[in-house]
């Protein structure tokens with residue numbers, strides 16, 4: 001069996017991690033593991049870690065490292081036979097260290113998007129809460145305004161997507177992501193993409209992954225996890 005491929009995608013809120021992950025999963029047949037969606041599934045299913053995570057998210061806080069790693073690492077260990085792309089984890093150096101203890105990453109994609117672009121995108125982001133599907137009123141609008149394409153259920157605007165909340169979220173992101181980015185830079189697996197448009201970044205990511213993913217891997221099409 002050819003070597004499996006392990007990637008992480010990082011970037012501030014609104015940088016396009018979810019959008020680009022979907023494209024990667026579709027084009028390269030990797031499993032897309034969205035840590036945010038996985039946390040939300042655990043909250044819905046009332047698992048022990050989900051109940052704990054909810055107490056933090058309700059207050060607008062990040063879930064502590066030990067809770068996140070207790071959730072995510074067993075999930076990753078179930079995926080040893082698959083190539084995967086992890087989105088939203090690790091967010092902190094402690095999470096990166098925990099991940100490092102169970103696998104070697106091949107590539108870390110780092111999205112570097114200007115603040116004004118992030119604000120503008122998130123102002124127009126609409127989310128289907130139960131699946132985590134996202135829309136943007138201009139970039140990828142739903143077929144019927146305000147409704148999810150698949151279920152027809154109501155879309156919502158997340159409280160913390162408001163521009164006032166975003167500045168604080170972004171500052172916080174920068175503080176905690178810096179050591180993680182430095183770690184992956186030191187390991188020479190960090191690839192940074194800077195632009196205001198996902199459609200301009202995507203061809204470069206696609207070219208990079210074409211050179212990194214072992215031949216045969218991309219045939220093993222796997223559905224994304226949501």
Ligand SMILES: Nc1ccn([C@H]2C[C@H](O)[C@@H](COP(=O)(O)OP(=O)(O)OP(=O)(O)O)O2)c(=O)n1
Nearest residue numbers: 012013014035036037039062063068088089091
């Ligand atoms: N490593 C992680 C991943 C997730 N979460 C928690 C806090 C988030 O608010 C929630 C949902 O995760 P998302 O990745 O969907 O979080 P955001 O809404 O902040 O993501 P985005 O970057 O898409 O705006 O789960 C966390 O604390 N630590």
Ligand SMILES: Nc1nc2c(ncn2[C@@H]2O[C@H](COP(=O)(O)OP(=O)(O)O)[C@@H](O)[C@H]2O)c(=O)[nH]1
Nearest residue numbers: 014015016017018019121125135136139197198
């Ligand atoms: N206008 C515009 N919107 C985009 C672009 N790329 C992604 N989006 C939208 O911006 C929002 C944030 O993208 P998302 O993938 O959720 O980013 P994440 O928070 O990093 O996971 C969503 O509403 C996307 O539909 C782009 O190039 N242009």
